[in-house]
Amino acid sequence: MGSEPASRTPRYAEILAILRGEVASGVFPVGATLPSEAELCQRFSVSRFTIREALRRLQSDGIVMRVQGAGSRVVRTTPASVFVQRYRSVSDLTQYAEDTHLEVQSISDVELGEGVARQIGGAAGETWCYVRALRRADVSAAEVLAVVESYVPRRFAKLAREVESISGPIYAALSSAAREPIENVEQEMQALPAPVHVAAALGLTADAPVLRIMRRYSAASGTLIASFNWHRGGDRYIHRASLSLDAG
Amino acid sequence: MGSEPASRTPRYAEILAILRGEVASGVFPVGATLPSEAELCQRFSVSRFTIREALRRLQSDGIVMRVQGAGSRVVRTTPASVFVQRYRSVSDLTQYAEDTHLEVQSISDVELGEGVARQIGGAAGETWCYVRALRRADVSAAEVLAVVESYVPRRFAKLAREVESISGPIYAALSSAAREPIENVEQEMQALPAPVHVAAALGLTADAPVLRIMRRYSAASGTLIASFNWHRGGDRYIHRASLSLDAG
DNA sequence: AGTATAGATTTAACTGGACAAATTGCGAGC
DNA sequence: GCTCGCAATTTGTCCAGTTAAATCTATACT
Known part of the structure; x- marks a missing residue:
């Protein structure tokens, strides 16, 4: 990941998969706070934009809650849903x-x-x-x-x-x-x-x-x-x- | 919006509200394509990041479908749902x-x-x-x-x-x-x-x-x-x- | 012990820029 | 008329940087 991006998988998606795996395997249990954006940028040698794309999707999955000034706390270990039913009215x-x-x-x-x-x-x-x-x-x-x-x-x-x-x-x-x-x-x-x-x-x-x-x-x-x-x-x-x- | 951002409302939220209003009032009917990101950057005098934040939320609302190379097409005129039921397994x-x-x-x-x-x-x-x-x-x-x-x-x-x-x-x-x-x-x-x-x-x-x-x-x-x-x-x-x- | 303040830390919002990938339209050739 | 290729256009991915806003912690004061 210090080299050229794989032509198929965006870097943020690779990082997302790694972070999902670490949450699921207990490296970051429910209640734990993930490393800061800055730390993740250093760890993965990517820009802050890329980390934020991964974290944004982790939040969208319902796995973490991102709080300004505090960090990204794990709230569940698996994605929140498979199927969804929307009621529009x-x-x-x-x-x-x-x-x-x-x-x-x-x-x-x-x-x-x-x-x-x-x-x-x-x-x-x-x-x-x-x-x-x-x-x-x-x-x-x-x-x-x-x-x-x-x-x-x-x-x-x-x-x-x-x-x-x-x-x-x-x-x-x-x-x-x-x-x-x-x-x-x-x-x-x-x-x-x-x-x-x-x-x-x-x-x-x-x-x-x-x-x-x-x-x-x-x-x-x-x-x-x-x-x-x-x-x-x-x-x-x-x-x-x-x-x-x-x-x- | 060419001046300092209002302390309370992010610029992307203001643009989102304007675009929602234009979709709802028929300026952009279902099937129409919104102006390109570049055109919206010019229109609102903001960076592409800010436009993309607004468009990303319009897509998340289910109002537009963003297609690389083609643009943002309106697929519905109101947000997609009120209540949601998620099936996790x-x-x-x-x-x-x-x-x-x-x-x-x-x-x-x-x-x-x-x-x-x-x-x-x-x-x-x-x-x-x-x-x-x-x-x-x-x-x-x-x-x-x-x-x-x-x-x-x-x-x-x-x-x-x-x-x-x-x-x-x-x-x-x-x-x-x-x-x-x-x-x-x-x-x-x-x-x-x-x-x-x-x-x-x-x-x-x-x-x-x-x-x-x-x-x-x-x-x-x-x-x-x-x-x-x-x-x-x-x-x-x-x-x-x-x-x-x-x-x- | 409780409260307030200041500083450090962290995420949110935003700028400007670049290259890649996907789509569309147009023109040329059959 | 149809198909293919190319160029233009548009969004996706990514970089480097900045300031603002929110949270947390430590220290000082009552």
């Missing part, structure tokens, strides 16, 4: 058109049982605000697309009562109210026999197969909202996703 | 531990009906290789985790016959055989009543709710493999995903 995530209408049926305080508590990130015995609603294509549509059961922490009960009039996704309004960004969304999907109230709302026979999608939107302080969305089975509702190779 | 994607065992029950040539053809990216009337298999935790396990029905183009029939002995994911082996990278994965999930052969294999009553996940792995030439995975309903199989805000 709320309607991509929920698979409703953005102008669907949520009609609230009831709002009440409920004490969480163990099962629900575990799923929504609360604790058994806690009191949360429970909202049952029907989702339709628009205000005047007769057909129910989905039954939606949401749990919101008690401190947001007031906001939950206004859910029909909120424009944009409710999780964004809750994020604003909490003054915290949504940090992640957990999603669980399973096939279930339709409970009585779901079968009735969706016009199904009792115990017909339905797809239930639970989504939990969390900030640093915990769950802001968790919703159970009950959809018809078969071709009446197909949850689609498109993944691409991660270009990291 | 095959087991993340399929939600099987990596050492599960696939036991082939039958392999045959089938002529595609319209419905299946549409789902798997083939054409009605085409002959594909059909593989029916059972997935178990390991070779000696008695319990069937899932019923797997796969469709593979006829040209890969030989490889399909060796599916039990392939180490690593079958789609990677097919990608090698085709000498093409997997470009994307389409996934469809729906709740269905268990067909007879699925109910029998999973030990369910006829018409019990099951979750069917179809995954289609495609290269530029088309579908390399499409598999229908039939899972038990209820808490016996929960398909989980974790999404984070896209740091784009």
Whole structure:
């Protein structure tokens, strides 16, 4: 690498591979700081630009975190992902058109049982605000697309009562109210026999197969909202996703 | 921008914002090529490094595609994603531990009906290789985790016959055989009543709710493999995903 | 012991320059 | 009209250098 660059592999890519290998083999374990850019320039006899190209890609891989004044700290030992699925809009995530209408049926305080508590990130015995609603294509549509059961922490009960009039996704309004960004969304999907109230709302026979999608939107302080969305089975509702190779 | 940089906003970020605005407002529509780096350096009176930082981020946003020798072509007018879900391994994607065992029950040539053809990216009337298999935790396990029905183009029939002995994911082996990278994965999930052969294999009553996940792995030439995975309903199989805000 | 400040260190932003590699368009030849 | 080769153009890789901004550590003061 003190000589001419190999015609095929850029120098930064060679250095990147070496650094990846050293992280993976434990030379630099999680928590360790890599040598500084200046030290790496000396070690590999290349310009700072070349080192920065390698380090930039290590950061993009999620392997290091680069901090001005501090250095490059290892945060994981393997690349962060293989496939990636990008959701470009709320309607991509929920698979409703953005102008669907949520009609609230009831709002009440409920004490969480163990099962629900575990799923929504609360604790058994806690009191949360429970909202049952029907989702339709628009205000005047007769057909129910989905039954939606949401749990919101008690401190947001007031906001939950206004859910029909909120424009944009409710999780964004809750994020604003909490003054915290949504940090992640957990999603669980399973096939279930339709409970009585779901079968009735969706016009199904009792115990017909339905797809239930639970989504939990969390900030640093915990769950802001968790919703159970009950959809018809078969071709009446197909949850689609498109993944691409991660270009990291 | 010919003067001192604003203390807060890097110059490349200002240029990025301007270029984003010009793309969004139609000055550069999808398909158009942005001015060259050299022209942008002249326009904004900055060095090529600064322009490249802006363009690099436009590419990372998914807004342009930069091609050596050709320029930066606009491929979309808005940033590509809001939420992102990363799959770090095959087991993340399929939600099987990596050492599960696939036991082939039958392999045959089938002529595609319209419905299946549409789902798997083939054409009605085409002959594909059909593989029916059972997935178990390991070779000696008695319990069937899932019923797997796969469709593979006829040209890969030989490889399909060796599916039990392939180490690593079958789609990677097919990608090698085709000498093409997997470009994307389409996934469809729906709740269905268990067909007879699925109910029998999973030990369910006829018409019990099951979750069917179809995954289609495609290269530029088309579908390399499409598999229908039939899972038990209820808490016996929960398909989980974790999404984070896209740091784009 | 706790806090503030100064200096050293490290990465971020930026300049100007060079050569290599890939693409595109044009002209010539068949 | 089609194909091939060459030149112009554009982005990729890389160098050497500078100043700015952020972090960390050590020292001094209360």
